Amino acid sequence: MVSVALCTHNGAEFLGAQLHSILNQTRVPDEIVISDDASTDATLSLALEIFGDRTAPALTVMQNSTALGVTANFAQALAACSGDLLALCDQDDVWxxxxxxQMLAEFAGRPGLLLLHSDARLVGQDGEPMGATLFGALSLSAEEKRSVHQGIAFSVLLRRNIVTGATAMLRRELLERxxxxxxxxxxxxxxxxxxxxTGEMDMLEAPLIDYRQHGRNEIGVSSLTLRIGINRLRVSRADRNARLLNRAQSLADRVESSGFALTESDAQAIEEKLCHERIRSGLPASRARRLRPVVAEWSTGRYARYGLGLQDIVRDLTQPA
Structure with missing residues (x-):
């Protein structure tokens, strides 16, 4: 059984196209769970109108009186799904x-596969192609793709995230973990x-959704232009580094508390990632005093293994405290 976890928030402008693309799949899902995050427009009435008196797929609708935010809303939607396989879905895309x-075929032939994601075609607000793909905008390298296909995605994800939820499908087992x-x-x-x-993750390099980019995306895509890069160097480093440290600590804590059967090298990588982020977060406010610890950390190779390499080094040396 396959469920779609669809989160909405004031999405009436685009939701119709997304719902029709789901209902017109060559393999229609068994269940759609809509979790609405306190919309004030016609989002839910539009969804109910589109479904009409359909009996399949099964439809569950939840409405939050107070907005939970993206992650909490998806957690709620996923928890309400009853399928063995769960597809994440945004309100403003088109499948x-x-x-x-295609995704179900991969899961059917690979019982150890926990999560599968794909590339996407970037489209503008009007749905017209922007001449770019999601993987292209992320500058996903051939080496990173090869690592994912070879089952060593963990080393890639310790450096940066490459998975966009709107393209992803997962097993219920992964959600429980x-x-x-x-x-x-x-x-x-x-x-x-x-x-x-804790298992197997892979990607399909075909673009399987139109990923709509507009001014109201909760989470969108932006290529790293020179202007954006320079602006980032002017922003205080405190919030970003604190967030990266908190994430590394959360991962280390979860691995320890859950008793996941990690390889020795992966367990060590988590500890080294945490050490790397502690050092970065604790760099002095004075730029001049950062040079020695940054060079020392660079010499360990951790900037390349657990971050963005030269880009992070430049950030650590130049960003204001």
Missing amino acids: SPVKME AEPFPASWVHDEWLAMIAAA
């Missing part, structure tokens, strides 16, 4: 007609990390 069919979602993580990043740490 390829064969998305479900990952719950509850830590406050310092976004739901899709956390699910991907637990999947890679």
Whole structure:
């Protein structure tokens, strides 16, 4: 049985196209769970109108009187799903007609597969292609793709997240391992990390959704232009580094408390990632005094193994405290 966890918030403008793309799949899901995060527009009435008197797929609708936020809302939607396989779904995208069919084929042939995600075609507010893909915008390298296909996605995810929830499907077993979602993580990043740490995760390189980019995306895509990069260097480093440290600590704590059967190298990598983020978070406010500890940390190779390499080094040396 396959469930779709669809989260909405004031999505009436785009929700119709998304729902029709789900209902027109070559393999229609068995259940759709809509968790609405305190919408004030016609989102839910539109959804009910589209479903009409349909008896399949089964529809469950939940409405939050107070907005929970993206991660908590997805946690609620996933918890309400009854399927063995769970597809994450945003309100403003459009699925390829064969998305479900192609993803289910992968899960059917690979019983150890916990999470599968795909590329996406980037489209504008009007649905017109932007001439780019999600993997392209993320600058996903051939080496990173190869690592994921070879079953070593964990090393990639310790450096950066490459999984976008709107493209992902997971086994219920993974949700049970990952719950509850830590406050310092976004739901899709956390699910991907637990999947890679405790089992098998993979990707399909075909773009299986149109990923709509507009001014109201809760989480969107932005390529790293020169202007964006320079602006980031002017922003205080405190919040980002505290968040990265909290995430590393949450991962280490969950691994310890849950007793996951990690390989020795993966367990050591989690500890080294935590050490790396502690050092970065604790760098002095004075830029001049950061040089020695940053060079020392660079010499360990951890900037490359557990971060963005030169990009993080430049940040650590130049960003204001």
